[in-house]
Structures are given as C-alpha cells and as structure tokens.
Amino acid sequence: MPEGTIRKALSGYYYVLDDGGGEAVQCRARGIFKKRGESPLVGDRVVFVRTENGEGTVNEILPRHTELIRPPVANADLAVLVFSVTHPELNLLLIDKFLVHIEHAGLDALLVWTKTDRIPSGPEGDETRDNMERARSLYASIGYEVLLTSARLGQGVAQLQTRLAEHIAVFAGQSGVGKSSLLNALVPGLTLQTNEISEKIGRGKHTTRHVELVPLPGGGIVADTPGFSQLDFGELGIADIGSCFREFRELSSGCKFRGCTHIHEPHCAVRQAVEQGEAAQSRYDHYKEFMIEWKEKARRY
Ligand SMILES: Nc1nc2c(ncn2[C@@H]2O[C@H](COP(=O)(O)OP(=O)(O)OP(=O)(O)O)[C@@H](O)[C@H]2O)c(=O)[nH]1
Ligand SMILES: [Mg+2]
Ligand SMILES: [Zn+2]
The missing domain is CATH 1.10.40.50 (Probable gtpase engc; domain 3)
Structure with a gap:
C-alpha cells in the first residue's frame, strides 16, 4: 500500500501526497479512526489505498514524532511564532502562552516579528521600537532566536529561508500578523490569500481557514495555519x-x-x-x- 504525507485537511477530506510522486490524492479516513477518537492531522505520515474514482482512503496513521494541538499539525520540528511589532502590537502574554504550548509539545521555537516597515521612522515610532528591542533582548537572553522581518520590504526573508531549510515548520500566531504574507514572500509565485486587518477592532479577519503544507524553494516545508489567540x-x-x-x-x-x-x-x-x-x-x-x-x-x- 502506498505511503504519503497529508498536505491539507478540508471538509472531511485529507489530501495525501504520495511518496511516489504525482498529484495529491483526495482521501477519506477509515471509520475506525473516529471510533478510536483519533483524527489524522496535516503533516501525518499515512498508509492509504486508492479507490476507483481517483480518490482514496487513509488506512493507517504512522507514529508521530510531534503533535501540536493548536494549530493542529503533526511531525513539525520547529514552531515559528509569528507576531507583528505593530498592527497588532506585540503581545508578550500571548507569546509566553504559545511558548508553553510549544515547549510542552517538544518543538524547537523561532520567534519571528513582522511588519517592521510599519514602525514610523521618526520619534513617533520610538515607543514601538523600544518595545521591540526590549522584547527581543528578553527572549534572546532566555535562548530563543528572534528574527525581524518585513514581508513588504523583504527584510529578513532570506535569513528566514536559511533557518527553515531542512525543517518541517509550523507558522503560529494571531490572525492578521502576516503569516500568509510571509509565506508568499518566501515562495515566489505563491499567492496565499491575505487580508487587511480590521481597523475598528485592530485584529485580523481570520483569512486563512485551513492548515496547509507549503514546500519552500530553498528547502524545508512550512505549514500555514489559521490565526488564533486562545489556548486552554x-x-x-x-x-x-x-x-x-x-x-x-x-x-x-x-x-x-x-x-x-x-x-x-x-x-x-x-x-x-x-x-x-x-x-x-x-x-x-x-x-x-x-x-x-x-x-x-x-x-x-
Ligand atoms: N506593512 C506591512 N503589512 C504587512 C506585512 N505582513 C503582512 N502585512 C499585512 O497584514 C495584513 C494581514 O496579513 P495576513 O498575511 O493575511 O495575516 P495572517 O497572519 O495570515 O492572518 P490569518 O490568515 O487571518 O491568520 C495584510 O493586510 C497584509 O498585507 C508587512 O511585513 N508589512
Ligand atoms: Mg493567513
Ligand atoms: Zn521555586
């Protein structure tokens, strides 16, 4: 039976990339998973069978190396916490909450701060710049790597690509911080949907709706994920x-x-x-x- 990796999960279907190559196969999961209370995740290595109509069935989930509950991704080895330095501004409480989740799941963490181009260059940008620098040295002193980026200007994008090569990474962060924009900047020609944040509430509009693996041209794979801010x-x-x-x-x-x-x-x-x-x-x-x-x-x- 062929083996492959779940690239995307949507409306009860799992899109499996066959190790042998070719287009992703649209699969249903065997009923037994539901009975056992298991569900396949994006990133899962699976055994599947092809059925007559070009679709398939996921028969078995191979043992996971890691498992993140939110965003739901299996087998990632690096969590990239994406936070914007402004619009919305850095939220240290949320950073720490996400870090707890990631440490617990046993993934390595990389902190990526986006939208540096939105900081006004004059004195009115001083407070944001100070906050950013203070937070950067705080997390660096604990041992977390921090990367400053701008998807708009391409700042830090090459370094990020270098850091992501050889990894299966998952982007995590609030809605509207620029996860999909950053991936678009990493992959020439990629056009993941992005959306202005709501000026009224200062938050994103939950543009990305599903988890999806994106291979990077310089090596590595990234899971783009829907934004979230609740962790229990x-x-x-x-x-x-x-x-x-x-x-x-x-x-x-x-x-x-x-x-x-x-x-x-x-x-x-x-x-x-x-x-x-x-x-x-x-x-x-x-x-x-x-x-x-x-x-x-x-x-x-
Ligand atoms: N100025 C500037 N704007 C950015 C940057 N990155 C993202 N944005 C803007 O921020 C908004 C939200 O970006 P998205 O990429 O959709 O954010 P997301 O994190 O994917 O959001 P969800 O899919 O809802 O989780 C869009 O209007 C982007 O154009 C950046 O580096 N600089
Ligand atoms: Mg998105
Ligand atoms: Zn103590």
Whole structure:
C-alpha cells in the first residue's frame, strides 16, 4: 500500500501526497479512526489505498514524532511564532502562552516579528521600537532566536529561508500578523490569500481557514495555519507549566523544595532570580497568571 504525507485537511477530506510522486490524492479516513477518537492531522505520515474514482482512503496513521494541538499539525520540528511589532502590537502574554504550548509539545521555537516597515521612522515610532528591542533582548537572553522581518520590504526573508531549510515548520500566531504574507514572500509565485486587518477592532479577519503544507524553494516545508489567540492549558493537558518556561526549568534545581511551584514556597530560586532582576518580571507574572487560569479550569471539572 502506498505511503504519503497529508498536505491539507478540508471538509472531511485529507489530501495525501504520495511518496511516489504525482498529484495529491483526495482521501477519506477509515471509520475506525473516529471510533478510536483519533483524527489524522496535516503533516501525518499515512498508509492509504486508492479507490476507483481517483480518490482514496487513509488506512493507517504512522507514529508521530510531534503533535501540536493548536494549530493542529503533526511531525513539525520547529514552531515559528509569528507576531507583528505593530498592527497588532506585540503581545508578550500571548507569546509566553504559545511558548508553553510549544515547549510542552517538544518543538524547537523561532520567534519571528513582522511588519517592521510599519514602525514610523521618526520619534513617533520610538515607543514601538523600544518595545521591540526590549522584547527581543528578553527572549534572546532566555535562548530563543528572534528574527525581524518585513514581508513588504523583504527584510529578513532570506535569513528566514536559511533557518527553515531542512525543517518541517509550523507558522503560529494571531490572525492578521502576516503569516500568509510571509509565506508568499518566501515562495515566489505563491499567492496565499491575505487580508487587511480590521481597523475598528485592530485584529485580523481570520483569512486563512485551513492548515496547509507549503514546500519552500530553498528547502524545508512550512505549514500555514489559521490565526488564533486562545489556548486552554486544561484542554492541552499541560499541568507542569513551570517546566515549560525554559529559564525556570533550569533555575528550579536551586529551589529548596522539589516540585516547587515558585509561588509561595520559601527559598525559591525562581522568585529570587526575579527579585534580583536575573529573570524577567513579565515572564514570572505570566507564569502566575497561567497557574491561576489552570487551577480554575481544574476546579471546574
Ligand atoms: N506593512 C506591512 N503589512 C504587512 C506585512 N505582513 C503582512 N502585512 C499585512 O497584514 C495584513 C494581514 O496579513 P495576513 O498575511 O493575511 O495575516 P495572517 O497572519 O495570515 O492572518 P490569518 O490568515 O487571518 O491568520 C495584510 O493586510 C497584509 O498585507 C508587512 O511585513 N508589512
Ligand atoms: Mg493567513
Ligand atoms: Zn521555586
């Protein structure tokens, strides 16, 4: 039976690229998946059969290396968090939330900040520029790579291509930050649909509606995904939020108590580092916020 990769999922169909080549085959999934509560994801390696009418059936999902729940993508090894520096502006809370999800899923993360061309060059752009630089050095100090880009000017696009070669990457971020625009800039001739953000609410219009794998000319594959801004730790099954903050994970060996939650325990190395300015206050504040959110969810079940 042929094997292939799911390139796109849409309205109950899975578009499978045969390893042997040719056009993607439109497949249904076998009923057994539903009964088992499984569902094939874009990026899944599958075994399928061709049926008479040129369509096919997905018979088996091969073991996954990674699995991201939101956006739903299998086998990616690199998550590219796409955030715009303005329109909408950087949202550190959301960055940290996405990072928790990604660390939990075991993917490497790359932070890509877009729309640098929209920062006014005069003094009225100073605040945005300062915020951007401060955030950049914060995340770089934790060990995350940050790339500044403009899809409009092509800034950073070549570096991004170099970084993405050899990877299966997934673009993740709010609606309207410029994920599809960046992919269009990476792939000459590609015309993924993009849309102005709503000036009234300052957010995107959810232009991309499905997950789709796009091969890059310089090597690598990227999954374009619909924008989102909600992540529920309960739903994602993330209990150990502290270990998903890289710098806290490292510091926690210095906490007096094993399993320290870094909230109320004495002799906590994480709290001490925050107090001494060695770990970022914003990261700690978000951590506490996520813990509260998570506890409230847990109480409700
Ligand atoms: N000035 C400027 N505008 C950009 C840039 N990148 C994207 N945009 C604009 O931002 C808007 C949203 O871009 P999209 O690429 O549709 O955003 P998206 O992240 O794919 O949004 P969803 O598909 O809804 O998740 C469009 O009007 C783009 O033209 C950029 O680098 N500079
Ligand atoms: Mg899009
Ligand atoms: Zn601690």
